[in-house]
Amino acid sequence: MFPTLLAASIWHNQLWYLLPLVVSISLVYGATRHELMQPILANALHTALWILGFMAIIAAILIGVNWVAS
Amino acid sequence: MANEQSASATAATEVLHVDLRQPGVAAIWAWLWPGAGHIYQGRYAKGILYMVCILGTWFFGLGMGNGHVVYASFDWPDNFRWHYVLQLGVGLPAAPAIVQAVRVNNHREPLLVDFMAPPGPVDPERFDTLARWHGESHMFFELGTLYTVVAGLLNILAIYDAYAGPVIGHPDDDKRPPPDKNKEPAKT
Numbered sequence: 001m002f003p004t005l006l007a008a009s010i011w012h013n014q015l016w017y018l019l020p021l022v023v024s025i026s027l028v029y030g031a032t033r034h035e036l037m038q039p040i041l042a043n044a045l046h047t048a049l050w051i052l053g054f055m056a057i058i059a060a061i062l063i064g065v066n067w068v069a070s
Numbered sequence: 071m072a073n074e075q076s077a078s079a080t081a082a083t084e085v086l087h088v089d090l091r092q093p094g095v096a097a098i099w100a101w102l103w104p105g106a107g108h109i110y111q112g113r114y115a116k117g118i119l120y121m122v123c124i125l126g127t128w129f130f131g132l133g134m135g136n137g138h139v140v141y142a143s144f145d146w147p148d149n150f151r152w153h154y155v156l157q158l159g160v161g162l163p164a165a166p167a168i169v170q171a172v173r174v175n176n177h178r179e180p181l182l183v184d185f186m187a188p189p190g191p192v193d194p195e196r197f198d199t200l201a202r203w204h205g206e207s208h209m210f211f212e213l214g215t216l217y218t219v220v221a222g223l224l225n226i227l228a229i230y231d232a233y234a235g236p237v238i239g240h241p242d243d244d245k246r247p248p249p250d251k252n253k254e255p256a257k258t
Contacts, residue, residue, distance in 0.1 A: 014209065020130060020217075021127065021217065024127045025220065025224065028123050028227055028228065031119055031228075031231065032237060034238065
């Protein structure tokens with residue numbers, strides 16, 4: 001029961017709409033900094049991981065604050 | 071850095087010469103259609119990358135909002151669509167909103183039903199057109215707005231790239247020692 005609910009909550013999570021934006025922003029930002037495709041992709045991967053990591057940290061802080069407050 | 075005709079780009083192990091052709095013309099093309107400026111310059115791979123990323127984001131957002139998230143209306147304060155200024159960064163794909171706004175302001179029917187047409191006056195006391203669009207699209211109205219705004223902003227980066235060439239970050243920049251603050255600057 002719980003894994004099914006967990007899978008459903010993950011599948012229907014609105015955060016999935018973040019991924020296309022992260023991919024697009026990372027690739028465009030990488031393309032403004034490099035000319036060749038390989039460095040562009042490397043830069044895009046680095047940027048995407050940075051964005052997702054930053055958001056994960058913010059999410060962890062908010063979850064922690066919520067846990068302390070409740 | 072860039073000059074009128076070209077830009078030198080230093081990658082990790084090579085020096086690239088990027089022919090910017092006519093940067094001003096390329097910038098205008100880049101604004102009119104994402105990626106077109108780079109294709110004009112012969113930078114096909116980047117042009118296609120920009121086109122796919124920016125237009126993909128744009129049309130995905132436009133579709134999420136059923137074509138209603140992009141409209142030009144600047145009636146202060148109830149219907150001031152400041153988002154459109156940022157959405158206009160994507161160029162021609164945002165232009166139908168201007169045509170629709172002009173038609174509506176001239177008391178004519180908008181084209182293509184109400185695609186990119188302004189919603190008309192906002193009345194907090196009743197269920198107006200804008201409220202109906204929000205009701206039909208739910209969260210996707212805001213998401214579509216976000217996607218199209220981001221697409222417009224991303225194209226501004228692409229326009230700058232078409233005009234001035236890439237901003238190359240050298241991978242060894244972080245390994246270089248910081249400048250010595252005690253050292254006197256060279257006199258000219």
